Amino acid sequence: MQNLVEMRNITKKFPGVLANDQVSFAARAGEIHALLGENGAGKSTLMSILTGLYRPDAGEIFIDGRPVVFRSPRDAIKNGIGMVYQHFRLVSPFTVAENVILGLDEPGLILRMPEIENKVAALSESYGLKVDPKLKIWQLSVGEQQRVEIIKMLYRGARVLILDEPTAVLTPQETKELFVTLRRMADRGHAVIFITHKLHEVMAVADRITVLRGGRAVGTVEKKATNPTELARMMVGREIAPPPPRTEIPSGQKVLELNNVQAMGDKGLLALRGVSLTIHAGEILGIAGVSGNGQKELAEVITGLRPVQSGKVLIKGQDYTNRSPRDIIEAGVSHVPEDRLGTGLIPGLGVPENVILKEYRRPPISRGFFLNPRAARERSEELVKRFQVKVAHLDLPVKLLSGGNLQRLLLAREISAQPSLIVAVYPVRGLDIGATEAVHRLLLEQRARGAGILLISEDLEEILQLSDRIAVMYEGQIQGILPAAEAHLEEIGLLMAGIKKEEQPA
Amino acid sequence: MTRAARLTVVLEKRLVPSRWLSFLIPTLSVILALLFGALFLLLTGYDPVKIYGVMLTGAFGSKYGLSETVVKSIPLMLTGLGVSIAFKMLLWNIGAEGQLYMGAFAASWVALSFSDAPSSVLLPAMFVAGFLGGALWGLLPALPRAYLGVNEVITSLMLNYVAILWVDYLVYGPWKDPHGFNFPLTAPFTPAADLPTFLGTRIHLGLVFALVAAAILHVVLWRTRWGYEIRVIGESPAAARYAGMDIARNILLVMFLSGGLSGLAGMTEVAGITHRLQHGISPGYGYSAIIIAWLSKLNPWATVLVSLLFGALLVGGYSIQSSGLPAATVSMLQGAILFFVLGSEILTRYRPVLVRRGERRAN
Numbered sequence: 078m079q080n081l082v083e084m085r086n087i088t089k090k091f092p093g094v095l096a097n098d099q100v101s102f103a104a105r106a107g108e109i110h111a112l113l114g115e116n117g118a119g120k121s122t123l124m125s126i127l128t129g130l131y132r133p134d135a136g137e138i139f140i141d142g143r144p145v146v147f148r149s150p151r152d153a154i155k156n157g158i159g160m161v162y163q164h165f166r167l168v169s170p171f172t173v174a175e176n177v178i179l180g181l182d183e184p185g186l187i188l189r190m191p192e193i194e195n196k197v198a199a200l201s202e203s204y205g206l207k208v209d210p211k212l213k214i215w216q217l218s219v220g221e222q223q224r225v226e227i228i229k230m231l232y233r234g235a236r237v238l239i240l241d242e243p244t245a246v247l248t249p250q251e252t253k254e255l256f257v258t259l260r261r262m263a264d265r266g267h268a269v270i271f272i273t274h275k276l277h278e279v280m281a282v283a284d285r286i287t288v289l290r291g292g293r294a295v296g297t298v299e300k301k302a303t304n305p306t307e308l309a310r311m312m313v314g315r316e317i318a319p320p321p322p323r324t325e326i327p328s329g330q331k332v333l334e335l336n337n338v339q340a341m342g343d344k345g346l347l348a349l350r351g352v353s354l355t356i357h358a359g360e361i362l363g364i365a366g367v368s369g370n371g372q373k374e375l376a377e378v379i380t381g382l383r384p385v386q387s388g389k390v391l392i393k394g395q396d397y398t399n400r401s402p403r404d405i406i407e408a409g410v411s412h413v414p415e416d417r418l419g420t421g422l423i424p425g426l427g428v429p430e431n432v433i434l435k436e437y438r439r440p441p442i443s444r445g446f447f448l449n450p451r452a453a454r455e456r457s458e459e460l461v462k463r464f465q466v467k468v469a470h471l472d473l474p475v476k477l478l479s480g481g482n483l484q485r486l487l488l489a490r491e492i493s494a495q496p497s498l499i500v501a502v503y504p505v506r507g508l509d510i511g512a513t514e515a516v517h518r519l520l521l522e523q524r525a526r527g528a529g530i531l532l533i534s535e536d537l538e539e540i541l542q543l544s545d546r547i548a549v550m551y552e553g554q555i556q557g558i559l560p561a562a563e564a565h566l567e568e569i570g571l572l573m574a575g576i577k578k579e580e581q582p583a
Numbered sequence: 584m585t586r587a588a589r590l591t592v593v594l595e596k597r598l599v600p601s602r603w604l605s606f607l608i609p610t611l612s613v614i615l616a617l618l619f620g621a622l623f624l625l626l627t628g629y630d631p632v633k634i635y636g637v638m639l640t641g642a643f644g645s646k647y648g649l650s651e652t653v654v655k656s657i658p659l660m661l662t663g664l665g666v667s668i669a670f671k672m673l674l675w676n677i678g679a680e681g682q683l684y685m686g687a688f689a690a691s692w693v694a695l696s697f698s699d700a701p702s703s704v705l706l707p708a709m710f711v712a713g714f715l716g717g718a719l720w721g722l723l724p725a726l727p728r729a730y731l732g733v734n735e736v737i738t739s740l741m742l743n744y745v746a747i748l749w750v751d752y753l754v755y756g757p758w759k760d761p762h763g764f765n766f767p768l769t770a771p772f773t774p775a776a777d778l779p780t781f782l783g784t785r786i787h788l789g790l791v792f793a794l795v796a797a798a799i800l801h802v803v804l805w806r807t808r809w810g811y812e813i814r815v816i817g818e819s820p821a822a823a824r825y826a827g828m829d830i831a832r833n834i835l836l837v838m839f840l841s842g843g844l845s846g847l848a849g850m851t852e853v854a855g856i857t858h859r860l861q862h863g864i865s866p867g868y869g870y871s872a873i874i875i876a877w878l879s880k881l882n883p884w885a886t887v888l889v890s891l892l893f894g895a896l897l898v899g900g901y902s903i904q905s906s907g908l909p910a911a912t913v914s915m916l917q918g919a920i921l922f923f924v925l926g927s928e929i930l931t932r933y934r935p936v937l938v939r940r941g942e943r944r945a946n
Contacts, residue, residue, distance in 0.1 A: 168913065173911050328758055367626050380825075381827075382824060382825065401824070401827060402824065402825065402827040403826075403827025403828075403829075404827075405827075406826070408828050412825065414825060416821065418820070419819055419821055419822065420821040420822055420825050421822070422822065423815055423818045423819045423822045424819060425816065425818045425819075426814065426815070430814070430815070432813070433811075434815070434822065434826045435826055435827070436807065437808055437811055441806055446808060446809070447806055447808070448806060448807060448811055450806070519601055
């Protein structure tokens, strides 16, 4: 079969990184082609070159066998290449139709909205992308917004459609619907390129798979001729250790108790609407849910960073409602925040300054009014060694560290405080398989030591794998708490979408 | 398909900013700024070599010039240090000028009210009053900033005018010297209020205050818990909050110290130079301090050095007025220096690379 798009020997260098090293890649009309690889493998760079965002240092691109040079994203769009980014590029006070024609020359001087709305409606009908062209973006769910992005590309005549980790923001049900749409587009003769690092998605939807590792193409395989184990090996370059066995569910002391907690979000609206939950020592409580349903506020309320409007927060049986972050740290609560670099770590300072962030008030790091730089340095060396953080030099700003090493450093500090409660927010977001494995191992070690862990994650696999109990959050409320052993993906997915069991169709 | 190989300059980010370049580039920038100034002089019909020569000998060519350069740099050092410590915490204190005036006012009040006191009592009292005057004036914009989030740039700037006009009110009104031929100045202080001077020049004890302040700031910033908090808050307020640091309290403390240092500059001017309070006690030291703080990258010892350079510019500026050039020439040079130094900052963080488009770049 003729390749619709082909990239030959693409090389792209950034300062200090060879992002793409002579990568060749081709997609045919009518196929769903997964681009699989860990973070930093060069997937996004390769696709940014295909969409004209970057220009390659070397290599060529062919469309229908014809060489092309893209000087800007506009050139790529003209050649039928469209990309749906992970972070949508939509104007939220505008309608769907207005967003679709945004940036096009087509309307000319007079804007005939009804005509455009009809065209958009026809397009969404024929591809099964249900969305009302007259609605404003802010009225749409995340899944619907993604559909608008896809319609936008189809409206521009995209024959090659690239989706960058499209399922990261979706519920399992929405993911299923997306996969149906993708298949329909492939059947219509589009080439669909699907960027991901999730193996099960690849197995569910792809026809062919190209694996990237460390900026090089490892190979392209047919889905029918491969399996997850082989793909994982290609992606990581070694065997993956099986998840550690689950220990018995303990019922130790209550380390955290929330009673009917209400709190405002950043926009001044109620973000937590009466949350109650309990975590025991030696237990992991997983919070599942589509992000933006109050998870961030939940973590901040527990760690004292956000005021509680009503309700109570008890730590080890003592009332800590609206106490200062410092009191809560001193009560033995560790926090792995969502924003690692900027909240959890200070980007512009070196390792010692970051390591002492929570113990600079206590000896041996502090000597009265003064700090003891030697103690800080010794502490850093010890933690870097014990937690295998790769740093070129302790005094270099930590913002130069890779995502996995940043998280190791952050966990090293938070865990070494021997906390009784750890609040971990999206602890493996953006990490590759190797780093994810390390973070999970550390969390499980802490559970075994007797710490209670609140694990907030949007990755259901992760929650199912680590948690003892699972609570599902939807619009600031806990929809239900289930023991992990009895939880099913399907049920959690429905709870995440706000549908409780009794409302589910039989 | 042919592709023209075009040479283009691309800025490549340096992974680690070069230490040696971060010294070399500002120095070259100052030289470039002076060359730019020379071009300007040339266009307006002056001989730049001659003018710079006059400035140089004016500022460094004699014992008097040299000592005057130091004299002018003292208030620049104190206000520059004050501004630096606030900037370190991302507090944009633009109010050093007003804080200087309030320090001068408070010290003068002590000197005028307790003219019978001996030097050993009067000078320390003036020192404390000068510091407190500036510190409280600095606290004024800090309070709404700490508790209500009111932008301190505007409030601290506006308070400058209030302070300057307050001093004007005093020297044109109730505090005017009855024997002063109606000039806007107070009666001279008693000799007990004079700061000791060195080597028969006008260089006064304020120099020691400034150097000690630089040493203290250096130690505080790099060796103490408080300095660590200031650095963390300056780098990342979210991380500071996360670590349980009290940001509001630190805003108040830092603005108190920052204002206090500028207030000391006011105290040393009245006690060391004018020996009375008068209209226009500062020709804009508090504004130059902002430039100095930036140029010295908020480093205390660099602030001392840059202040000496700016002191020399001021003194050199006075000496070229006899050649028919306005003193504002110096302001222009200050501006050019800031412009060139800030403009070149990108080079310490990025590396210009010559690239042939469409060809593979060698490693």
